[in-house]
Amino acid sequence: MGALASLGPTASLARGAKVEFDSLVERGRERGWSRLPLGRRVVAIGKEFLGTPYVGGTLDRSPGKEECTVLLDGLDCVTFFETSLALARVLVLERPSWDALVAEVAATRYRRGAAEGYASRLHYTSDWILTNAARGLVADATRTMPGAEPWTKKIGFMSGHRDRYPALADPAVFDAIRDSERALSEADRSWIPKEAVPKAAGAFRSGDIFGLVTGVEGLDCAHTGLCAGDGAGARLMHASSSQGKVVLDRPIVELVAASRSWTGIVVARPQGA
Numbered sequence: 001m002g003a004l005a006s007l008g009p010t011a012s013l014a015r016g017a018k019v020e021f022d023s024l025v026e027r028g029r030e031r032g033w034s035r036l037p038l039g040r041r042v043v044a045i046g047k048e049f050l051g052t053p054y055v056g057g058t059l060d061r062s063p064g065k066e067e068c069t070v071l072l073d074g075l076d077c078v079t080f081f082e083t084s085l086a087l088a089r090v091l092v093l094e095r096p097s098w099d100a101l102v103a104e105v106a107a108t109r110y111r112r113g114a115a116e117g118y119a120s121r122l123h124y125t126s127d128w129i130l131t132n133a134a135r136g137l138v139a140d141a142t143r144t145m146p147g148a149e150p151w152t153k154k155i156g157f158m159s160g161h162r163d164r165y166p167a168l169a170d171p172a173v174f175d176a177i178r179d180s181e182r183a184l185s186e187a188d189r190s191w192i193p194k195e196a197v198p199k200a201a202g203a204f205r206s207g208d209i210f211g212l213v214t215g216v217e218g219l220d221c222a223h224t225g226l227c228a229g230d231g232a233g234a235r236l237m238h239a240s241s242s243q244g245k246v247v248l249d250r251p252i253v254e255l256v257a258a259s260r261s262w263t264g265i266v267v268a269r270p271q272g273a
Contacts, residue, residue, distance in 0.1 A: 020072045034092040039207020046084040049246045054239045063166040066115045068106040077224045080239040118167040119176035125211035125221035129268040138268040145203045147196025151189040155181045157218035193264040197256045201232040213264040
């Protein structure tokens with residue numbers, strides 16, 4: 001069993017998760033992470049996960065029961081940045097705890113800050129950014145960067161591929177997801193097209209959360225990661241399925257330029273102390 005816990009009536013905690021969490025808290029104290037600005041703190045914590053195995057599908061193990069699952073020894077591209085951000089907030093508390101970590105993850109993962117069924121999860125990266133920007137937890141940094149443009153792409157991948165998502169067999173859940181896709185499609189969104197990424201790169205800041213936009217019909221982003229460093233030389237730190245682990249990769253500008261499938265980026269910037 002991995003170091004996994006879920007937030008239900010009480011937050012259960014596997015022994016491995018407690019050992020790793022306690023170790024992170026201690027390392028944070030020794031290295032003075034609490035004195036770092038939030039973005040740099042997120043990156044410092046993200047680097048602690050380098051080499052952690054890529055594990056997909058951890059949030060969908062029980063399609064009929066939505067729980068706020070937190071896993072420290074296996075991450076996908078979304079849970080990597082979610083967990084790093086949540087830890088950055090929790091480790092500066094006077095008394096960091098596992099329950100606080102799970103609650104912090106839930107605060108950004110779900111539309112109303114708590115698991116209230118499958119449709120309550122923010123499944124699309126651009127929806128995650130808009131919702132958490134409205135709460136003040138991140139800033140939608142995309143729209144203020146050089147080269148940003150209005151983004152009018154219609155979102156509908158999940159409802160258009162219902163068979164890929166077992167939870168959508170429930171008509172009520174399907175309808176709720178379709179409604180959220182329609183609302184997202186009509187929202188005021190911005191993106192930075194591929195050709196404009198070098199122009200925007202001077203505005204990149206350590207700890208920024210990147211969504212890598214895809215050309216796939218109905219889908220906003222195909223991948224996510226953290227910005228490690230400032231400006232044009234900033235590198236992408238991410239849980240890579242192709243490399244099978246969390247890695248500190250090449251500069252973001254280079255990766256986007258080299259990709260055949262990424263058509264641009266969106267950026268969220270963590271807010272707060």
